[in-house]
Amino acid sequence: MARRTRVRPFGAGIPAGRTLSLVLLLFIVGLCVLRARQPGFWTWLAIDDSRQLVLTDHDLPQNQFHTTVKAHKASAETGPASQVINNTLPDEWSSFSNEAQPIEDRQALQQVDMPAYWRLMSWTKSESFLDLLQRANPQVLFVNLWEEPQVHRGQPVRLRLNVRRVLSYQAGENNLGITQLYEAWGWTTDSKSFPYVVVFPELPAGLPLGADVNAEVEFAGYFLKVMAYDAYETRRGAPLLIGQLRLLQPTATNSPTWPKPREMILWAVGIFAAIGLAIAFGIRQFRQSHPSLPVITTSNNSETIRPSLVEQTEAPTVSTPPTFENQLTQIPQERSSSTELNNTLTPLPDAEKTPSASNDQAWFNVSDSTAQTSGGIDLFAQPSRPKPPSAER
Template sequence: MRFDDTQQPVPYLNRQDQRRLLGMVAGLSFIVIAILWAARPETWHWLIPADNESAQNAPLSEEGDAPPFTVGESPNPFGSSPDPVNSSVPSEKTVNSSRVGSATNIPPEWLESINDQFMGLRADESDAYYRILAHISRLDVDLLNKHARKDILHVNLIHSPDLYRGELLSLKGTARRILPLKTIENPYGVKTAYEVWITTEDSGNDPWRIVTTSLDKRLPRGENVNAPVKLVGYFFKLYSYASNGGQHMAPLLLAAQVEPNIVVKVAPSGTGLQPYIILFAALFGFGTLLLVTAYHQGDHIFRTEMSHKFRPEDFESRKVLQEMAGKEYDPTEILKQASIKKNDPA
């Protein structure tokens, strides 16, 4: 007879131990993620808010050269050559039918006299010119910004001026020349005007010509400036001008105001999540404390139950069984010896 101890340990953890390990892994993962998040400098502003008063605006203008073009404005802005100069521009009128039903839209009849085939501005274009300047000056700035298009490029206007004539455009660029512009008597009350030549990212060295009735006082004036600006204006026509490189064309926009495009460099002052982060950390700490307490209580209950189920071990019997392990015995002989010991009073 063999008395080998064949009991093997359970090859898996019970459900309670599995939940404990899962909780510890989740807690460790959260700690690792929190460490990685806190190591990023851009997340520190919630703990130490930056001082916004120390933020400075970008410089309004810098030294720089204007693009290689020269424009001389005659006393009469509508003095122009009677001969066509822009033979590359199609003369067929293509009406943009999308401009309907809004206070910012220009009626097509206002633009019937506009012609891109002649140099400068013609006398019969003066009514539309001043009428649109007066019209945009009366419109609300927020309304203009809401309806202005930002998807029309310089090259689109050069190749298809009739398609985009009268469109309200939003531009951001660099002013190269800012000068006062003479006006003539008109029935719309426009008495002051300025011309602003700007370049944009999509135009390169090819300029835009802007005529505006108002100019921000912070902008410099002169033949050679370099100032970031922004504006909203109507595309009026292709303006032909003479430059050092010959005859060129620039889209002419009529605007109510040209403003400096000031980029405010402000350090982040917080995201407003500080109370939530602190609350989450407190809840996480409280939950961790509850888990540790529950685990300790569970261990105590487990030890108590095991002590009731399994009595203290008989070390003498265990020693005998270990000596008998791996040997063969006759049960009858063992019973006889046990009977003799029982009957023997000694």
């Protein structure tokens, strides 16, 4: 039986529907990779809603936060300040160095950390934001605080934070007159998905509270320690700083943020590519529903391939081409039939013996019975011509 193979203009490897689905899937994966490269996308992994700056179990009961810890009795110089006190004063720095000795990095905030904690808060309250910003070091990176916390402890640091969370809580007992404290979590360009924790006594105007904030702020304050916290059953660490901050740009809730030009270009290219693929897929489906493609017909007895145009609803008519052996068997049969036909021919009498014969008379006659049995006249036979009368004269 003949085998019919349809020629596909786009190849017969993968169907068009699967190809289009694969391309769209790759496009979606590319967008996800592009979005995942942004550090702010992973901040929700590093911050847990249920966590605060927790103490160890032996310091506080379970579910108690560091805000309930009573502040250490401040000395006379750490009371409500009428003059600027900071790390530049020798007495202040000496007192802070003694209070910071029991601090352990990469551990939760503990009771022994609170004297140094409130001393840094008093330095922050006694100095304006601009003065503190001028003295702060902008070259300190996340890796510096993580690898060398002893070197930078108590030193002013300047950060440009992308804040994603701002919390508020009641301050513990203290001699500074502070009743409310604020805590912000954010990342910088060098820290990527690793967050900073900054504590400040005053909330800037325009900075909202909540677990889903999108704002850019500038922070200036003192580094205390690398604090450990629990996030999704994983122990993590973040630098803890105490200072002041100011808002640099409106939050996402106040003004819409437009995509960057690069993102807009990528989105435009992706949309046009998807439209082009959809058009190509539609054209392909239309051609398949209205086929006018050649069909290759292959015979079982021969390797000859004859392309022919057929309709999709009709089966093609397959004709077996003659072979060389069949032609050789047909030649003797044709010769035998011509010989039998010649034997049935009856020549006419000679023109001299039959005066009534004319030139218009037929050269030979074929009997009806012979013509019916032979099935035709052999055109290759050579009948005898009668001689014209002029030739004998």
